Amino acid sequence: MDYNITVEKLGKAAYDLICGAKEPPTVHSVFTNAINLKYQEDYIITILPQNHSCGTQTIILSEATFKILRSSRLQAGESFEMDLKEWAKEDYVIDLTIPDKLYLNNELSITNNIKCCLDEMKCSSNQDGLASCLFGRENIYTKLLSTKLSQIDLHIIEQDESKLSDKLCSILGLGPGLTPSGDDFIYGVLSVLFYYNRLSGKSSDWLSLAAARISNAARNLTTVISYNMLRSCINGEFSEYIKNLLIGILYGNNVEPLLKKVLQIGSSSGADIAAGILYCLKILMIKEE
Amino acid sequence: MSKVNELFRQDLKVINMGLKSFSQDLKKQNTEVLQVDWRPPAGGNPRMIELLNRLKNKK
Amino acid sequence: MSSKCLIKKNSYYDSVTLMIITKEVEAVAGVENAVVVMGTEHNKELLDNVGLLNEETTAASPNDLIIAVKMKNDNIFEQIVQKVDELLNKKKTEAGEDYCPPTLDSAVKFMPDSNLVIISLPGQYAAAEAKKALLKDKHVLLFSDNVSIEQEKELKELAVERGLLMMGPDCGTACINNVPLAFANAVKSGCIAVVGASGTGTQEIMVQIDKFNGGISQAIGTGGRDLKAEIGGLMMIQAIKALAQDENTKVIVLVSKPPALEVAEKVLKVLKETGKKAVVDFIGGDEQLVLKYGFLPAATLEEAAYKAVQLCSKTYEEVLNSTAPDFTDSIELVDNMAKAEAQKLKPNQKYLRGLYSGGTLCDEALKLFTKEIGEIYSNIPLEPEYKLPENTTGYKNCAIDLGDDEYTVGRPHPMIDSYARQQMILKQAEDQEMAVLLMDIVLGYGSNDDPAGSLFNEIKRAKSEFEARGQYLCVVAGICGTENDPQDYAEQVRKLKEAGVIVMSSNAQAVRFAIKVLKEVAACQR
Incomplete structure (x- = not known):
C-alpha cells in the first residue's frame, strides 16, 4: 500500500x-x-x-x-x-503507568469529585449494563450484582487478594456488550485499587496477583477482547482516559470533562468502567472515614 | 470597510474550540457552527491534566 | 409465552451495534424481553435465571453472540431473525454524525467562510490557538482565562493590525449580529451597542435594555483587563471605531470597572469622534470625567440601560437628569412588601447576606449598600479593610462573589453549577442574625438550565430552619434574564415565588429592596 x-x-x-x-x-x-x-x-x-x-x-x-x-x-x-x-x-509509545510524583487530594475533595461524577453519570450515562447499580436502579444484570459482590468491601479493605479475585471473577463475562459489563466493571475496580495503593505507598504485589488470577480466569469466561483488556492491567497500566479520570478524581478537580471522555468509550463500556471506579472509590472513602 | 464591519453584515459562521455546550447553544439558534475535537498536543500526561483542571468554565 | 434464541457463531460486533439490536428487538410487538449478550458462562447463568436458557444457548461459547427473546407467540421469531440480520448487515454510513475536525487548521479547511472562532480551551493552549485564528483572519472570542497579560497584549495588537475583533481573554459575554455568544441572553434587536469589559455587567445591561423595550445592535466583550494601562483599551477602541461605521448603531454603552485615567481619556476621545450618543458606566468611577466628554454616566447597570433606551429617541439634555424608576412596581406596593417582610423578622436579625454568581452584580450590590447603609464585607470588597475574614461563610453585612476562584475549586462556575450556592445557603441559614438573603439568578445561554429549581430545596430548607427557631428569613432575588431566554422566565419566577422569594426584575432593584427591609428593621428597633 x-x-x-x-x-x-x-x-x-x-x-x-x-x-x-x-x-x-x-x-x-x-x-x-x-x-x-x-x-x-x-x-x-x-x-x-x-x-x-x-x-x-x-x-x-x-x-x-x-x-x-x-x-x-x-x-x-x-x-x-x-x-x-x-x-x-x-x-x-505513551506512558500509561501510574505516576508517582503526585499528591493525593484530601478526602473531602475526593468525595466531592465522586459526587460530581455521580451527578454527571446519573443523567448522561448509558445504564443498560451495570452502571445503574450506582443509583439503586435495577435491571437483570444489576439484580445479580449485590449477591455476587457481597462483602467485597471487606476483601478490599483487608487486601485479601484471593477472596477479592474470587468475588470479581463471579461477574466475569456478565452482561451486554462485546466487552461484557462485568469485565468493564472489574477493570474500573482494579484501576482504582492500583492507583490508591500506589499512593498510600503500599506494595501493589497483592493487586497484581489478584489481576493475574482474574485475567487467567477471564481466558475461558469471557470474550477474547475482554480477556485482553483485563490481562493488560496486571502491571497496573490502564488506558489513557481511565488514567486521566483517576488522576482527576484522586489528585485534581474539574473531573467532569475527564469523566465524559470515559463515558464515550464503547456503548455501555465507558459507563460500566466508571461504575466500577466509583463503586470501589466509595468503599475506600467509607473505609477512610 | 473594516473587517469588523464586514462581520456585522455577514451571517455568523462559528468554529468552536472547547466547551461543547457553546456549539449546542448556537445550533439551537440555527447558527452554523463547527465543533473542533481539540485535544492537548501531548495527550495523557499528568501536567496536562493539571492544566485542564485550571480551566474554569467562567471567571 | 415462549422463548427462542438466535446464535451467531464467532461473531464480533461493536457495542453500539449490539445495543441497537437489543433496542430494536425489544421494540417488536409481542416481545416480552430480549437479552443480547456474548455467550459467557455468567451470561448463561443469567439467561437461566430469566428462563431463557436452552440447549442451544448452553452450547454457545464466549465468542458467540446470543440473541435470546421471550415473546407472547413464537410466530414473530422469524420476523425478529430477519430484523437482526438486516441490522447486522446494514452498511453504516460514515457520515452519520456531525464531523468534528481535530484541529483549527482542518476546521478552517472544512468551513473556509467561517468568520468567528470561539475558544474555551485551557489557558495554556488558548492563546496559541487564538493567534492561529487571527492569522487566518478570523475574529476571535477567547473565553478562557489564565492567559498572561503579555499574551493578551500580543494578541490584541495583532488583531488591531489585521482589523479583527479579539474579544477576551476572559470574555464571557457577547452578542454579534443578534446571536448570543457564550453566556448571553436572548434580547431584542435594536439600535444600542454595548461594549463591555465586564461579563455579567454587559449581560445585565442587555437584559435591562430589553426590559425597557430597547434593542441591541451588537454587544462586544473585551475581557476584564482591556482598560488596564498595559493593554490601553486596544479592543474597546477597536470596537468603538467599528460601531462608528455601523449604521444600525445609534447609541453606544460602555461598561467597565474604573479604568486607568489615561486609558479612560483615550477611550472617551475615540468615542467622542464617533459622533454617536453614549452612556458610559465606569462602575463607581469618575462621573465628572464622563460628563466632561459630553456623555451620560450611570449609577447602576439598570440606569445605564434606561438612559441608553431614552437616548434612542431623545436628546442628551432631555435624558441628562432623568433617572430610572427605583422599582418596576409602584413605590407604595414595594414599601408595603418591605414592611410586611420586616415585621416578620425578629429583633436579633439585622444582617444582609448576598450570595452572587455574577461578579459585577455583586460589586454593584456592594456599592449600592455602602451608599445607603454603610460597611459591607466581601471576598471582593470595595476597600481592603472590608475583606471577608478568612474561613467565614458570613460576617456582619456581606456579599460574596461565588464565581471567585476560591469558591469554584473543582466545580464549574456557579452560573452553571449551583452546588456552591446550595451549600452556602444552608451554611448561612445557621446564622440567627441574618435577616435578608440576597441573590442573583442569571438566565440565558450558557447558564444553568433551571437555576431557580436548582436552589428551590435549599431556600425552602433555610426558611424552615429560621421558622423552627421562631424566626423568619427574607429572601430576595434579582433576575437577570429575558422572556426569550431558553430557561422560561415566567416559570423561573414562579418557582422562586413558590419557594417564598421576593423576585425583582433587576439586580439594582433587588438590592434596593433588601436595603428597604433592613432600614425598616432598624427603624422598628429604634
Whole structure:
C-alpha cells in the first residue's frame, strides 16, 4: 500500500508485540471505529482513530490514516500484511503507568469529585449494563450484582487478594456488550485499587496477583477482547482516559470533562468502567472515614 | 470597510474550540457552527491534566 | 409465552451495534424481553435465571453472540431473525454524525467562510490557538482565562493590525449580529451597542435594555483587563471605531470597572469622534470625567440601560437628569412588601447576606449598600479593610462573589453549577442574625438550565430552619434574564415565588429592596 501512515500513539504492549512478532497478525474483527488484530494465540491489538482512549494494547492512528485502512475492506481471518514495524517507533509509545510524583487530594475533595461524577453519570450515562447499580436502579444484570459482590468491601479493605479475585471473577463475562459489563466493571475496580495503593505507598504485589488470577480466569469466561483488556492491567497500566479520570478524581478537580471522555468509550463500556471506579472509590472513602 | 464591519453584515459562521455546550447553544439558534475535537498536543500526561483542571468554565 | 434464541457463531460486533439490536428487538410487538449478550458462562447463568436458557444457548461459547427473546407467540421469531440480520448487515454510513475536525487548521479547511472562532480551551493552549485564528483572519472570542497579560497584549495588537475583533481573554459575554455568544441572553434587536469589559455587567445591561423595550445592535466583550494601562483599551477602541461605521448603531454603552485615567481619556476621545450618543458606566468611577466628554454616566447597570433606551429617541439634555424608576412596581406596593417582610423578622436579625454568581452584580450590590447603609464585607470588597475574614461563610453585612476562584475549586462556575450556592445557603441559614438573603439568578445561554429549581430545596430548607427557631428569613432575588431566554422566565419566577422569594426584575432593584427591609428593621428597633 503506497500511502503514508501516521501513527499518533501506541501502547507499550502493542509496541512489544509488534517488535517481537515473527509472523504478521491476522485480522480479528473490523468495526466502524476499531480494527482488532490478533497475534499468536490470543493477543489482540486494537487500532483506533484519533480521539479514542489509548490502552497498552492499542495503536492510535490519525483520522485520515484510519479511514484509509478502514476502507481497504479488511476481512476477519485474513493476514494483515502491512509492515507494522514501520509503525512501532518508540517515540510514539505513551506512558500509561501510574505516576508517582503526585499528591493525593484530601478526602473531602475526593468525595466531592465522586459526587460530581455521580451527578454527571446519573443523567448522561448509558445504564443498560451495570452502571445503574450506582443509583439503586435495577435491571437483570444489576439484580445479580449485590449477591455476587457481597462483602467485597471487606476483601478490599483487608487486601485479601484471593477472596477479592474470587468475588470479581463471579461477574466475569456478565452482561451486554462485546466487552461484557462485568469485565468493564472489574477493570474500573482494579484501576482504582492500583492507583490508591500506589499512593498510600503500599506494595501493589497483592493487586497484581489478584489481576493475574482474574485475567487467567477471564481466558475461558469471557470474550477474547475482554480477556485482553483485563490481562493488560496486571502491571497496573490502564488506558489513557481511565488514567486521566483517576488522576482527576484522586489528585485534581474539574473531573467532569475527564469523566465524559470515559463515558464515550464503547456503548455501555465507558459507563460500566466508571461504575466500577466509583463503586470501589466509595468503599475506600467509607473505609477512610 | 473594516473587517469588523464586514462581520456585522455577514451571517455568523462559528468554529468552536472547547466547551461543547457553546456549539449546542448556537445550533439551537440555527447558527452554523463547527465543533473542533481539540485535544492537548501531548495527550495523557499528568501536567496536562493539571492544566485542564485550571480551566474554569467562567471567571 | 415462549422463548427462542438466535446464535451467531464467532461473531464480533461493536457495542453500539449490539445495543441497537437489543433496542430494536425489544421494540417488536409481542416481545416480552430480549437479552443480547456474548455467550459467557455468567451470561448463561443469567439467561437461566430469566428462563431463557436452552440447549442451544448452553452450547454457545464466549465468542458467540446470543440473541435470546421471550415473546407472547413464537410466530414473530422469524420476523425478529430477519430484523437482526438486516441490522447486522446494514452498511453504516460514515457520515452519520456531525464531523468534528481535530484541529483549527482542518476546521478552517472544512468551513473556509467561517468568520468567528470561539475558544474555551485551557489557558495554556488558548492563546496559541487564538493567534492561529487571527492569522487566518478570523475574529476571535477567547473565553478562557489564565492567559498572561503579555499574551493578551500580543494578541490584541495583532488583531488591531489585521482589523479583527479579539474579544477576551476572559470574555464571557457577547452578542454579534443578534446571536448570543457564550453566556448571553436572548434580547431584542435594536439600535444600542454595548461594549463591555465586564461579563455579567454587559449581560445585565442587555437584559435591562430589553426590559425597557430597547434593542441591541451588537454587544462586544473585551475581557476584564482591556482598560488596564498595559493593554490601553486596544479592543474597546477597536470596537468603538467599528460601531462608528455601523449604521444600525445609534447609541453606544460602555461598561467597565474604573479604568486607568489615561486609558479612560483615550477611550472617551475615540468615542467622542464617533459622533454617536453614549452612556458610559465606569462602575463607581469618575462621573465628572464622563460628563466632561459630553456623555451620560450611570449609577447602576439598570440606569445605564434606561438612559441608553431614552437616548434612542431623545436628546442628551432631555435624558441628562432623568433617572430610572427605583422599582418596576409602584413605590407604595414595594414599601408595603418591605414592611410586611420586616415585621416578620425578629429583633436579633439585622444582617444582609448576598450570595452572587455574577461578579459585577455583586460589586454593584456592594456599592449600592455602602451608599445607603454603610460597611459591607466581601471576598471582593470595595476597600481592603472590608475583606471577608478568612474561613467565614458570613460576617456582619456581606456579599460574596461565588464565581471567585476560591469558591469554584473543582466545580464549574456557579452560573452553571449551583452546588456552591446550595451549600452556602444552608451554611448561612445557621446564622440567627441574618435577616435578608440576597441573590442573583442569571438566565440565558450558557447558564444553568433551571437555576431557580436548582436552589428551590435549599431556600425552602433555610426558611424552615429560621421558622423552627421562631424566626423568619427574607429572601430576595434579582433576575437577570429575558422572556426569550431558553430557561422560561415566567416559570423561573414562579418557582422562586413558590419557594417564598421576593423576585425583582433587576439586580439594582433587588438590592434596593433588601436595603428597604433592613432600614425598616432598624427603624422598628429604634
